[in-house]
Amino acid sequence: MIRTVVFDIGETLVRDDRYWASWANWLGAPRHTVAALVGAVVAQGRDNADALRLIKPGLDLAAEYAAREAAGLGEQLDESDLYSDVRPALARLQELGVRVVIAGNQTIKVAKLLRDLDLPADFIATSGEWGTAKPHPEFFARVLGASGGAGSWETLYVGDHPANDVTPAKRAGLLTAHLRRGPWGYLWADQPEAAAADWQIDSLMELSEIVTR
Template structure:
């Protein structure tokens, strides 16, 4: 049975369109140019941070985050940046009696924002900065397995990326769900791994509750 559902953050719960737009502004390049290069980098299977190198060689993302904060433009997201299916999906899964968590590659600052947005709607919120391990490293998913009160095979990890989410979660023995949205989910959707690896493939998080109920039915 699936007893716990753990969500990725960016492009799973949070639409990052505005955030990446502000990075384009910070770099001083047109937003559509930045977005086009971002997509091209992902389509080539490269690390998304290579996008920044195109416009500013030697760009250090962590250092620039701090510089933005010092300049009064820190990373930020709010209720208006959540995908419209998030709240109702969480309510449905909670009503099903499932343990819920959020765990993704996020900064300490983003972790604070997530706790403001989602406590007490979920049971746990963890970030890569909190844990000192980031996806796709196995240590990140080992940490997820440690904090979730269920066995790995009873955990469903929900994300938008084959490389960062599905592949390492499956290696950790977890079930997975791929949501088709954002640049990664859209670009990777038709790849063999995206079709073979996940337990579920969904267009909306609202599909998860009935899918999990059906999956769990034989065990009841």
């Protein structure tokens, strides 16, 4: 029986459109150029921040983040950034008595912005708050700690990234659902790491059927 469902954030709950568009504006590059470069480095299995370093060689990501925040152009998040199935899917899980947890690789500020959206979730945390990030085992140990007492076999982790979500979550003993969404979700959907998930889904609305089986 699945008692807790844990959600990744980027390209699972939240669209990354605004994030990459803001970087394009900051670096003075066309948005389609940044999007294309992100796709290229993803296909090569590289860190997506490498797309920004192709535009600005030697870019210090932390320093640029700080500069953007100081200029009032830092991270933003509102209702328009959510995928349309997020609220109904999370609300339905809570109606079914399932604990809903949101935990992904994001900053401390994103955690606050998510909480301000008042999502149907019992617990929200980010890697910035925890001081550990996926795919490190400690991150998934923290996920289990947030599961409300559910065992690993009763906890389902949902994400789009096979290497960051499916593989380490399975290694930690969690159930997994790979979501075909976003660059990683679509590009690597037929790869062995994604295929190893317990379920492969195209919408978060499919989760209510999974937990009631």
